[in-house]
Amino acid sequence: MPPFPLADAGFVDATWIMLVKSLVIFLVILQIVPIVLLVERKLLGRFQQRYGPNRVGPYGILQPLADVGKLLSKQAFRPKGAVPILYEIAPALTIISAVITLAILPFGDVKDGVGFYGIDVPIGILYFFAFGSIAFYGLLLGGWASGSKYSFLGAMRSAAQLISYEIAMGLSLLGVVLMAGSLSLVDIVRAQGDVWFIVPQVVGFLIFLVAGFAETNRPPFDLPEADAELVAGYGTEYGGMRFGSFMFAEYMEILIVSGIASTMFLGGWMGPGPGWLDPIWMLAKMLTLTAFFIWIRATLPRFRYDQLMSFGWKILLPLATLNVLVTAVLVVVT
Amino acid sequence: MGGAYRAFGETLRGLRTTMGRLFDKPVTIQYPEEKTPVYPRFRGRHKLHKFEDTGLEKCVGCSLCAAACPAECIRVVAAENDPENRVSAGERFAAVYEINLSRCIFCGYCELACPFDAITMGHDYEMADYNRSDLIFTKEMLLAEPIARTPLRGEGE
Numbered sequence: 001m002p003p004f005p006l007a008d009a010g011f012v013d014a015t016w017i018m019l020v021k022s023l024v025i026f027l028v029i030l031q032i033v034p035i036v037l038l039v040e041r042k043l044l045g046r047f048q049q050r051y052g053p054n055r056v057g058p059y060g061i062l063q064p065l066a067d068v069g070k071l072l073s074k075q076a077f078r079p080k081g082a083v084p085i086l087y088e089i090a091p092a093l094t095i096i097s098a099v100i101t102l103a104i105l106p107f108g109d110v111k112d113g114v115g116f117y118g119i120d121v122p123i124g125i126l127y128f129f130a131f132g133s134i135a136f137y138g139l140l141l142g143g144w145a146s147g148s149k150y151s152f153l154g155a156m157r158s159a160a161q162l163i164s165y166e167i168a169m170g171l172s173l174l175g176v177v178l179m180a181g182s183l184s185l186v187d188i189v190r191a192q193g194d195v196w197f198i199v200p201q202v203v204g205f206l207i208f209l210v211a212g213f214a215e216t217n218r219p220p221f222d223l224p225e226a227d228a229e230l231v232a233g234y235g236t237e238y239g240g241m242r243f244g245s246f247m248f249a250e251y252m253e254i255l256i257v258s259g260i261a262s263t264m265f266l267g268g269w270m271g272p273g274p275g276w277l278d279p280i281w282m283l284a285k286m287l288t289l290t291a292f293f294i295w296i297r298a299t300l301p302r303f304r305y306d307q308l309m310s311f312g313w314k315i316l317l318p319l320a321t322l323n324v325l326v327t328a329v330l331v332v333v334t
Numbered sequence: 335m336g337g338a339y340r341a342f343g344e345t346l347r348g349l350r351t352t353m354g355r356l357f358d359k360p361v362t363i364q365y366p367e368e369k370t371p372v373y374p375r376f377r378g379r380h381k382l383h384k385f386e387d388t389g390l391e392k393c394v395g396c397s398l399c400a401a402a403c404p405a406e407c408i409r410v411v412a413a414e415n416d417p418e419n420r421v422s423a424g425e426r427f428a429a430v431y432e433i434n435l436s437r438c439i440f441c442g443y444c445e446l447a448c449p450f451d452a453i454t455m456g457h458d459y460e461m462a463d464y465n466r467s468d469l470i471f472t473k474e475m476l477l478a479e480p481i482a483r484t485p486l487r488g489e490g491e
Contacts, residue, residue, distance in 0.1 A: 046355075046356050047355055049358055051360050051362050295353070298352050299348045299349050300348065
């Protein structure tokens, strides 16, 4: 008899199954990130009536290879004013927390006792917020440990932006949790059998998306890493693969936020067709939302920093609170 | 703060514009496979001319082009024509005629100054090279037919 009931924590699978699942999910998402990078550059080009990269391979498909090769071949240096160990830990922290969040994304239902997800914790969505906060901690460390003015400013701005928008994000998801009656992600997807939560929770979906843009430092909220203003923000003093880790973590966060949005609002793995098609549906929804991220990037100008903060606190937060209030009242009444 | 709510509609309008652009053809010209056509009077690499019938060079070495050049990149050394082995149609010919293309500003004053129509500006602009001494074009190089590699813009284009 184990000291605590493992079934409650979702550890129902054998260890080797968990290992295989975590390897598969990690490797699949790892391959998708460079593809998202390339698709972003090509899509941005097409939105701007030009070709994206098309010289490296046919239609530029070998461009991510060239990018990664370039980053790998650069020297891993450390500026003299940088704090020794923290400087090296920061990119690792960011990318570790991004990868850890992959574990809760459900790619399919439980079949033969094996679920198509890394783990199904009862606290579900709180896990995502916990590790999102640790990712922001990695950003902060990176900026401060670089020992340069630009990085520090960029990190400070980024930190303030992230904590402001996390509240609105959490409140918008609270509406979904109220309607589903459970925090666990798998239960939330199962509760969308009849109608996806985007229909009753349109406002929540929009708030979550906007807060998602702000969480991942994506345009229009990308002032902390605006190339023209702060060089690369917290990433200014990083070179080679350390900078690559920050970039990688950012694109992985985009995929994760799209994944969470499609889980909570767009019905997760639900889609017509046989059971083995479920992960494909989930990936398709994630990639559609990622394309929406890229679409927004091509369209909107950047927020000024004070506009950004007032938008987060004065508009999104009251809206999200109202959303939760109305949802709670309706859930109790009906 | 009401402006933020009005901005939502404007955002959607912007999104529709970008989506429209997605389906337009890109306006990129894929150099070097495609090149922008040049106008007929485009001032490219210089060309020295000869008379078609006799094959004699038109240039007599008067160095009016060198005098007119604002960048002082033309070097002309004239020599007396040997009546048996004529090089040019007049009394003198240009024994040394060099243009330093790294100094040339391609203004076309040499073409305007020449009284014999011996030098004109052609259409070639792809003359990048690896060292400066190779960019000093001699008379032979300027006399030679330029490689026709820039498309010409037709009438009415």
